[in-house]
Amino acid sequence: MIEFRSVSKRFDDGTLAVDDFSLVMPSRQTTVLVGSSGSGKTTLLRMINRMVDATSGELEIDGENVSTIEPVQLRRRIGYVMQNSGLLPHRRVIDNIATVPRLNGVPKKQAHERALELMDTVGLDRDMAERYPSQLSGGQQQRVGVARGLAVDPNILLMDEPFGAVDPIVRADLQQELLRLQRELDKTVVFVTHDIDEAFLLGDQVVILEKGGRIAQKGTPAEILAHPASDFVASFIGADRGKRALSIQTIDGAQVLVDGDGNLAGRLVEAGPA
Amino acid sequence: MNLFVDAWLWLVDPVNWQGSGSIPVRIGEHLFYTGLAMLGAALVAIPLGWLIGHTGRGRELAVGISGAARALPTFGLLFLFVMLIGVTLRGPSTVFVLMLLAIPPILAGAYAGLEVIDRRTIDAARSMGMTEWQILWKVEVPLGLPLLIGGLRSATLQVVATVTLAAYVNLGGLGYDIVQGIQLRSYDQMLGAAILVILLALLFDALFAVLERYAVPRGVRAGRDTDVRTTPTGRRATAELTATT
Numbered sequence: 001m002i003e004f005r006s007v008s009k010r011f012d013d014g015t016l017a018v019d020d021f022s023l024v025m026p027s028r029q030t031t032v033l034v035g036s037s038g039s040g041k042t043t044l045l046r047m048i049n050r051m052v053d054a055t056s057g058e059l060e061i062d063g064e065n066v067s068t069i070e071p072v073q074l075r076r077r078i079g080y081v082m083q084n085s086g087l088l089p090h091r092r093v094i095d096n097i098a099t100v101p102r103l104n105g106v107p108k109k110q111a112h113e114r115a116l117e118l119m120d121t122v123g124l125d126r127d128m129a130e131r132y133p134s135q136l137s138g139g140q141q142q143r144v145g146v147a148r149g150l151a152v153d154p155n156i157l158l159m160d161e162p163f164g165a166v167d168p169i170v171r172a173d174l175q176q177e178l179l180r181l182q183r184e185l186d187k188t189v190v191f192v193t194h195d196i197d198e199a200f201l202l203g204d205q206v207v208i209l210e211k212g213g214r215i216a217q218k219g220t221p222a223e224i225l226a227h228p229a230s231d232f233v234a235s236f237i238g239a240d241r242g243k244r245a246l247s248i249q250t251i252d253g254a255q256v257l258v259d260g261d262g263n264l265a266g267r268l269v270e271a272g273p274a
Numbered sequence: 275m276n277l278f279v280d281a282w283l284w285l286v287d288p289v290n291w292q293g294s295g296s297i298p299v300r301i302g303e304h305l306f307y308t309g310l311a312m313l314g315a316a317l318v319a320i321p322l323g324w325l326i327g328h329t330g331r332g333r334e335l336a337v338g339i340s341g342a343a344r345a346l347p348t349f350g351l352l353f354l355f356v357m358l359i360g361v362t363l364r365g366p367s368t369v370f371v372l373m374l375l376a377i378p379p380i381l382a383g384a385y386a387g388l389e390v391i392d393r394r395t396i397d398a399a400r401s402m403g404m405t406e407w408q409i410l411w412k413v414e415v416p417l418g419l420p421l422l423i424g425g426l427r428s429a430t431l432q433v434v435a436t437v438t439l440a441a442y443v444n445l446g447g448l449g450y451d452i453v454q455g456i457q458l459r460s461y462d463q464m465l466g467a468a469i470l471v472i473l474l475a476l477l478f479d480a481l482f483a484v485l486e487r488y489a490v491p492r493g494v495r496a497g498r499d500t501d502v503r504t505t506p507t508g509r510r511a512t513a514e515l516t517a518t519t
Contacts, residue, residue: 051401076403086398090416090491100402132493148402 001027002048002156002188007057009043009213017043018213020057026205027062027155030182030189034199035209041192044213045158048190049078061156076100079149079157079187083164085141087133087148093119094129097147104152111151118147121184123177139170146178150185159191163198175201196237200225208233280462281469290466295450301470303446307437311372312430319377320422323384327418328410336385340378348375348436356443364443375436376429383425387418419489427482434475448474 002025009018018040025031033041046052047059050071059066066074087096095102097118098111106114119126122143133141142162149157163171175198182189193199199206200221207218210232217229225244228234238244245260248268255268284290290297326332348371355367391414399413441449448467455464 046401049401051397072403072405074403075401080398080401082394082398082401084394086394086401088395088399088413088493089392090493092493103403103408132496134493135496 001025001062002031002190003058003060004044004047005058005060007044007047007054007059009040009047009052010055016212018047018054021213021215023207023215023218025188025190027188028186029204030191030202031205031207032191032193032199032203033207033209034193034196034203036194038211039209040211040213041194041209042160044209045160045190045192048156048158049075049080051075076104077152077154077156079152079154081142081145081149081157081159081162083161085133085145087141087144089133091132092129093124093131093133093136093144096133096144097151099148100152114151115147118150121150121181122147137170138166139174142166142174143177146181155188157187157189159189161193162191164193164195171198178202200237208236277461277465281465284462284466285469295446297451297470300446300448300450300467301474303440303450304434304437304448304471304474307369307372307440307445307447308430308433310369311376311433311437312426314369315373315376315380315429315433316426318373319380319425320384323381323422323425324388324410324415326381327385327388328406328414330389333385333389336381340382343374343378346374349439349442352439352443361443365445368440368443368445372433372436376433379429379432380422380425383422383428384418386425387421388414390421391417416491417494419491420486423482423486423489427479427486430478430482431475434478435471438471 004021004023007018007021008016010016021040021044023031033044035041043052047054048061048066050066050069053067088099091099094112094115097115098106098108101111101114102108116126116129119129124140124143124147128136128140133144136144145162149159163174166174179202189202191199191202196208199208203221205218206221206224208216208224210216216236217224217233224233224237225239228237228239234240241260243259243261243263243265246257246265247259248255249258250256257265257268259265285297293299323336326336351374352368352371355371356364359367395417396409396413399409404412437447438449438452440447441451441453448471451467452464452471455461455467
């Protein structure tokens with residue numbers, strides 16, 4: 001469990017990125033922080049592994065205050081996946097995945113075996129182990145990034161817009177892959193995105209942020225969609241327009257659904273077993 | 275044309291290849307001062323450049339110092355130091371002046387090599403739990419090596435050419451033959467020695483060109499073939515750098 005208690009962050013240039021933020025991120029669930037730029041979502045994420053230190057307030061991981069943990073040690077037990085993968089360009093895929101175990105003193109052979117297993121886990125062909133990051137596609141690089149994040153089998157996985165830079169088809173693929181991984185691995189995932197569709201798809205708990213890390217609303221995707229807490233949330237999730245604003249029209253006795261743009265979205269049927 | 279033939283004859287004359295003031299001895303002296311100055315300059319400039327490149331602090335200072343040092347008149351400086359420090363210590367003062375000449379390009383190569391690395395790569399290394407030393411040695415140094423070698427390359431060329439001046443304070447080197455040639459009006463000797471300096475410079479340039487090429491990490495080189503948008507490294511960036519500093 002990750003708990004923020006009245007956490008604030010003011011950067012050296014005076015910007016108040018996060019203002020009095022409190023939140024509990026339950027273990028073994030995916031919490032998605034979603035908001036536009038300037039909402040402080042990345043800052044919040046980076047506080048968890050102390051890439052950013054809070055100016056005030058407390059941040060605990062399983063009851064342990066992170067400010068008492070040495071940053072390097074803390075980071076080595078938390079997986080981190082970033083946009084553009086952040087792979088080391090001069091190291092082969094297998095060495096990239098094995099980086100943190102090697103830093104922790106795991107023998108090379110063992111670390112490489114584990115890396116190959118992780119390549120299977122994230123759906124990468126083992127043939128790619130000897131390649132360099134620049135020889136992979138964007139989607140493959142992100143998979144390597146995820147494998148690297150999982151290398152030390154961390155309890156917590158931080159993901160900072162990991163699928164933001166790949167094309168929509170690859171993104172959809174990676175999102176499904178992450179859902180599958182999460183069912184298998186049961187990590188505490190903290191996921192940052194500006195894409196509300198992605199947030200609703202992946203999040204057990206979705207936290208919609210306004211400027212300065214102020215929570216506009218938090219809850220399950222269904223709760224948020226059913227009862228947007230404010231006009232801001234309603235507008236942010238697009239509840240009043242487009243493909244989320246469905247209305248029923250009756251045509252020859254059958255009911256069809258039409259979205260906010262006037263396009264047919266489907267037809268109304270009896271709810272079956274989920 | 276005749277002059278070149280004479281110079282060639284001087285170069286191949288067996289008499290000039292034996293004894294105390296012979297060509298091999300002069301080349302040896304020349305290389306000795308070059309090596310000593312380069313070693314001293316590298317020991318100062320590389321750690322300092324890495325410190326600046328890693329922390330991002332002091333860049334303006336480094337650029338300023340580099341620029342100012344480049345404008346220094348080496349010849350005047352050489353005499354100044356020999357006179358200030360004393361004729362008995364003319365060896366060390368010559369090496370010191372040559373070091374001043376070599377430091378700016380090495381410093382620039384060292385910090386620029388670190389500076390051109392994608393910040394996201396460094397950020398990723400840090401967020402994985404690398405210590406600052408590990409970031410430096412495992413990420414920044416390997417990725418910055420081509421530019422550093424580029425800096426060493428231009429420093430070596432300048433020093434090899436400038437060691438010629440050491441003859442004016444009676445320290446030998448290939449400059450000795452040139453200076454003596456001027457005084458004796460023996461142009462064959464002058465030109466022959468000058469050709470040797472040029473050959474040494476070309477030799478070092480070729481050597482560093484090869485080193486620079488092999489210093490590019492395999493993954494980065496592999497990326498260049500497929501992705502032309504990679505950050506500028508190698509010669510192009512060195513050229514830009516020299517232009518800006």
